[in-house]
Amino acid sequence: xxxxxxxxxxxxxxxxxxxxxxxxxxxxxxxxxxxxxxxxxxxxxxxxxxxxxxxxxxxxxxxxxxxxxxxxxxxxxxxxxxxxxxxxxxxxxxxxxxxxxxxxxxxxxxxxxxxxxxxxxxxxxxxxxxxxxxxxxxxxxxxxxxxxxxxxxxxxxxxxxxxxxxxxxxxxxxxxxxxxxxxxxxxxxxxxxxxxxxxxxxxxxxxxxxxxxxxxxxxxxxxxxxxxxxxxxxxxxxxxxxxxxxxxxx
Ligand code: HEC
Ligand code: HEC
Ligand code: HEC
Ligand code: HEC
Ligand code: HEC
Numbered sequence: 001x002x003x004x005x006x007x008x009x010x011x012x013x014x015x016x017x018x019x020x021x022x023x024x025x026x027x028x029x030x031x032x033x034x035x036x037x038x039x040x041x042x043x044x045x046x047x048x049x050x051x052x053x054x055x056x057x058x059x060x061x062x063x064x065x066x067x068x069x070x071x072x073x074x075x076x077x078x079x080x081x082x083x084x085x086x087x088x089x090x091x092x093x094x095x096x097x098x099x100x101x102x103x104x105x106x107x108x109x110x111x112x113x114x115x116x117x118x119x120x121x122x123x124x125x126x127x128x129x130x131x132x133x134x135x136x137x138x139x140x141x142x143x144x145x146x147x148x149x150x151x152x153x154x155x156x157x158x159x160x161x162x163x164x165x166x167x168x169x170x171x172x173x174x175x176x177x178x179x180x181x182x183x184x185x186x187x188x189x190x191x192x193x194x195x196x197x198x199x200x201x202x203x204x205x206x207x208x209x210x211x212x213x214x215x216x217x218x219x220x221x222x223x224x225x226x227x228x229x230x231x232x233x234x235x236x237x238x239x240x241x242x243x244x245x246x247x248x249x250x
Contacts, residue, residue: 044084045092046076060145068148079109103137110138120219150191156180173223175230182237183214189244200247206240 051061064070077084081096093099101109111118117138121127126136141159157180165171172180186207193199213233217226 044075045087046080046082046084049087049089049092050076063149064145066149067146069145071148078113101139106137106139114138117215117219120216124219125221150187150194152188155184157184173226175234176217176223176226179214179217179226179230179233179237182234182241183211186210186237186240186244189241189248193244193247199244203240203243203247206236206243210236210240 047061050057052058064076075084076082080098082092083095084092086092086094098105098109107118107121121138143154157177160172160180163169171177190199190204190207193203210233213229213236216222217229
C-alpha cells in the first residue's frame with residue numbers, strides 16, 4: 001500500500017533514475033503480456049462460437065464469465081477438452097471431448113485441479129450413498145458454470161436439508177447447520193461489497209480460509225471432526241461478518 005501522503009508525488013520523483021527506468025521496462029512488459037492474453041482469448045473458438053448461439057449453448061458463456069473459473073481465465077477446454085484452435089464445430093468438439101460427464105468423469109474432471117477435495121470426497125459417506133440415491137458429486141453440490149457467482153436463491157442450509165432430515169436420513173447436527181448458514185451469510189456479504197465496487201483483498205482472503213475449513217469437514221462428511229472444529233470456524237466467521245458489516249456502514 002502507498003501511504004496517502006505520497007500519492008501526489010510522482011513515481012519518477014520517488015525512485016532513483018536506474019530504478020525508474022527498470023520500472024518503465026517492467027510496466028511495458030506487463031502491457032505486452034496483457035495484450036497477448038487478449039489475443040489468446042480471441043483465439044478461443046469455444047467462447048467465440050458459443051457466444052453466437054441463442055440457446056443454452058450461448059447462455060453458458062454469459063454465466064461462465066462472472067464465475068470464479070471464468071474470472072481466473074480458465075478456458076472451456078480445461079474441463080471439456082476439445083480443441084479451441086478449431087473454428088469448425090466438429091473439429092473443435094473432437095479429441096478428448098467430454099460433453100456431459102457422468103459421476104466418474106466429473107470426479108476426474110474437477111479432481112485434476114482440486115486434488116484434496118477429490119481425495120476427501122472419495123473417502124466420504126457421500127460416496128457410499130446407496131446405489132439408487134440421487135447423483136451426489138462435485139457438480140451436484142457446486143453446480144458448474146456459475147461456481148462462485150452471487151445467488152440469492154441458493155442456500156447450503158436448504159440444499160443439504162434436501163436429503164438430511166428427510167425420509168431415512170436424520171437432520172445434520174446443529175453446529176453443522178450453523179456452519180452452513182455462516183457460509184451463506186459470508187458469501188452474501190462479500191457479493192454485496194463486490195457490487196458496491198469491490199471487497200478488500202484481506203476480507204476475500206479470510207473468506208477463502210474459512211471456506212477451506214468448512215470444505216474439509218463437508219468433503220469428508222466428518223461429523224466427529226466437526227464437533228472439534230466448528231466452534232473455531234463460527235468464531236472466525238463471526239469476526240469476518242462484523243468486519244463486512246462495518247465496511248457496509250461506512
Ligand atoms: C463453430 C461453433 C462451435 C465451436 C467452435 C465450439 N462449439 Fe461447442 N457447441 C456448438 C453448438 C451449436 C452446440 C449445441 C449442440 C450441438 O449442436 O451440438 C455446442 C454444444 C457444446 C457442448 C454441449 C454438448 C452436448 O451434447 O450437450 C459442449 C460441452 C461444448 N459445445 C463445448 C465446446 C468446447 C469446449 C469448445 C472448444 C474446444 C466448443 N464447444 C467449440 C458450437 C460450437
Ligand atoms: C469447471 C469445468 C467446466 C468449465 C470450465 C466449463 N464447463 Fe461446460 N460443463 C461442465 C460440466 C461438468 C457439464 C455437465 C453438467 C451436468 O451434467 O449437469 C457441462 C455442461 C455444458 C454444456 C451442456 C449443458 C448445458 O448447461 O447447456 C454446455 C453447452 C457447456 N458445458 C459449454 C461450456 C462452455 C461453452 C464453456 C466455456 C465458456 C464451458 N462449458 C466451461 C464443466 C465445465
Ligand atoms: C483447470 C483447473 C480447474 C478445473 C478443471 C476446475 N477448477 Fe475449480 N477452481 C480452479 C481455480 C484456479 C479456482 C480459484 C482458486 C482461488 O481463487 O483460490 C477454482 C475455484 C473453485 C471453487 C471455489 C469457488 C468460489 O469462489 O467459491 C469451487 C467450488 C470449484 N473450483 C469447484 C470446481 C468443480 C466442481 C470443478 C469440476 C466441474 C472444477 N472446480 C474444475 C481451477 C479448476
Ligand atoms: C455435499 C456437497 C459437496 C460435495 C459433494 C463437494 N463439495 Fe466442494 N464444497 C462444499 C461446501 C459446503 C464448501 C464450502 C462452501 C462455502 O464455504 O461457501 C465446498 C468448498 C469447495 C471448494 C473451495 C474451498 C477449498 O477447499 O479450496 C472447492 C475447490 C471444492 N469445494 C471443490 C469440490 C470438488 C472438486 C468436489 C468433488 C470431488 C466437491 N467440491 C464436492 C460442498 C461439497
Ligand atoms: C442427495 C442427498 C444428499 C445431499 C444433498 C447431502 N447429503 Fe450428506 N449424506 C447423504 C447420505 C446418503 C449420507 C450417508 C448416510 C449414511 O452413511 O448412513 C450422508 C452423510 C453425510 C454426513 C455424515 C453423517 C454421519 O452420520 O456421520 C455428513 C456430515 C453430511 N452428509 C453432510 C452433508 C452436507 C454438509 C451436505 C450439504 C453441503 C450434504 N451432506 C448433502 C446424502 C446427502
